[in-house]
Amino acid sequence: MGKQKQQAKILDKAKLPDLIEALSARAVCLGPVRSADGPRWERLKPSSVLDLESVNTRLSPKAVFLPQREVLCTFRGDRLEDSPPESEAERTVLFGVRACDARALQCLDLVFGPGQSRFSDPYYLERRERALIITLACREPGRACFCTSVGGSPAGTEGADVAAVDLGAELLLTAVTDKGRDFLGEQEALLTAADQSHLESARNQAERARSLVGAVDLEKLTETLARDFDDPVWEELARPCLGCGVCAYLCPTCHCFDISDEVDSRGAGVRIRSWDCCQYPLFTRHASGHNPRVNRKQRLRQRIMHKYAYTVENSGVIFCVGCGRCILNCPAHLDIRVTLRALQTRGGRS
């Protein structure tokens, strides 16, 4: 108990601008800034108006670690010139990451770390190393949230360095990692000690929020997916899909990318990687024209299988954190919860 109090601090919300100012001096400080279209991840200034009430940002913070466009190296003629120097990955503080998005970063760590391939991605890992994640517990989930059905929770601290809880006029800050502990130590001047009532408020809030998250029964999912690859239900499920890429781009665990060269008329150029999506028709097309996933059914199945079966087989983790972005932003209003339910109930009837 005593140890917990030691690691838990209080920040008066009125002092947030001071905190942002202190952080901005030594790091890129990002947070969910209020906008007409919902909160957006933006660079914070002391005058920034934070939106801590809305459910979540439209775009996940994965772009901080895996940018939509990233220069892998530059070249001139046939010669490699440079790859981005270490110092380009700036020290970054992300303030207000939801629990689901923080968990998602841990999924991406599995992909970009050595994992199964023995190769590490230095670009991603440098950025992760230099980032401090301050999560913000959800008080009220949205209609598309289902974090608790995939192993998360609104006040979860997986992936956090510091976990923040909004108690109204104050924020409760708890260190989760050593990095977080150091951070709180650095900000001592702005913080006061937390007491039992703070901790209890936070606990109550977490329990309440957890009870409000809509549940999705995924009990039979692994079994169904393993068995029913050829079930005709996939055809039905894929019909309304436009193959538009919004789900993958907004998904905090989706990481597929393309590598391409761009060169100017003088032969100087860059090799970049950019976001790609398994739903695009050309994603798997060979140079010969052969396309192993030539139709929409195969591509939709790939997305579901990848997130809920293949990653489980390879790393034991479902690559879905229940953030609901795919549900909220799909132009055809497909709902992955409906898809998963249909698969489980139809399974075995082929």
Add this chain to the structure above:
Amino acid sequence: MTARNPYLPSPVRIEDIVIENELRDLKTFKLVFEREEDRSAFRYLPGQFGELSVFGAGESPFGIASAPCEEDYLLFTVKKTGTVTGELHNCEPGRTLGVRGPFGNGFPWERMEGRNILIVSGGFAFTTLRSSIVQMLHPDNRRRFGRLTVVYGARDPGEFLYKELLASWESDPEIDLTLTVDREPESAWKGRVGLVPNVVKELAPAAENALALVCGPPIMIRFTVPVLQELGFADDEIILSLENRMKCGIGKCGRCNIGAKYVCIHGPVFTYAELSDLPPEY
């Protein structure tokens, strides 16, 4: 980036280019590393692949055709099909390219020790098999393997790769090589005529203590596997090497998976048993 960055190609120089076929759309590039430390770090097994870069055009994966015992150079055989391969075919000796790798799992060399090896191949899929055969035939290695039987088929005599090497193997007692062409050719041809699966059936190599490496176009594989099964090869004794669209080569970009397996890290070599468990999306 202090740790070795797996996305950065090492510079290689084109020392020689051999046009392999009459259609002139298959070329073998002999590449030499510019830096000794890159050359010595590039330790590979036959069956692995590398990513060849032409800066400005892009990168493509190719099976490594040279054998590890050919220490001073790398060989890649490239078929002209798209943007990058088109650009490669425009290159002249002396040009600098980039190489990343070696990637993939390679053939199962530990399992292959002490076994008879049957190699069945068609068309231009023979590249990594050249690597395998040269490696096995090397005096330091030959006695580690049993009988070495090779069936290699092409559409017509002009389409065989590595013709000089094949000619030397035909009179090499350490290897039993059968070449076959699909149809009676117009040009003079003293070799066999017949589709690869049929030739394998006729030759009926023994399956006992043997492993079969099969590399070729999907249709050849489709008809060869049943022949091998009939001859007594178990599904996990039939070894295949797959092609798939790959980009990063290191299991990050998410493009090349077949089921839960990434061709670039769990493959490109799979046993037929493993493949049967995977969805037919390749």
Add this chain to the structure above:
Amino acid sequence: MTMEAMETPEQRIRTLAVELLREGKIDMFVGLRRGVLPLTGTPCFIPASRGGAQEDLEQAVGQLVWGGYSAPNLAAYLVSFYEPDLRLKQQPEKPVLGLQVRSCELRSVYTLVREKQVPRDKLVLVGVPCRGMVDLRRLREKLDLERVTDAVEEPGALKLKLPGGEVVRLDREEFIEDACRECRRPSVPEESVDFLVDGPSRKEAAGVYDAVRAFEDRPVEERWRIFLEETSKCIRCYACRQACPTCYCRDCFAEQTDLHWIGASAELSDIQLFHLVRIFHQAGRCSSCGACARACPVGVDLRTFTQKIVKDVDEFFGSLPGFSLEEVSPLNVFREDDGEEFMSEP
């Protein structure tokens, strides 16, 4: 007064769908059903052979809805039913589809038929009235749409239920999509379809080009600034392209690598070229349905630019796409009296 006239549009759609399916006149009916989230509609595909009893068909058809549900343009799904499978020598028989179409969707269908992407004789078109589609983006600006538990649409109002039971009543017209507000023909003409569902539609918009003119009237620096601001939001997800019924190229210019027209990423100049070229490719083809802007996850205002093209084609060539099956797109035709001012007076 007949039974038909007493049915609501929704009921009439269901009646027609079940009849067409039962009588074997169509292989599949394509309509909309309610999405999980309030005020959303998701495409519904009902095949004729359900392998089950009559009730199965009734139940399936019972999902069909009509209203201001925010939904994609259903014509976007057609090409995939009729495009040839290049792997096959013999093409299988293509299905006969029953399709419910709002006026803008009908125009998209007509353009697809005219461009020979979809055979008219394989379509049974069910025209439906339209009072305009709810603009979810505008609603999100007004309240926390993600926490709304339920919503009911009434002729003049939207009633949204919040957690805790509170009901917010909003003026429906205030939250209608711009595309619908500017719609030049909200009612489907009876002769253009095979069946027409009766019901209330919006009135034709008075100033269809008002918004475009307001943009045109701005000084060029201002127009550039707007273009820059909007395109800066783009993440190159291609939702606009996929949602657009007349973007159906198998190999989109934006993804070509043999001729590398534009880069693949969200680099601003590539984004700008992507949109400029895509929108120009829609010249003489865009039905002003707004599906592109609606699909965009980051709210790029595409319509300012798409409607500018629509206006230009209208004014230069006196042509609007999708109203007639016989017309030829002005950009596919050379006439000796075509204007040449752009050459002599640029």
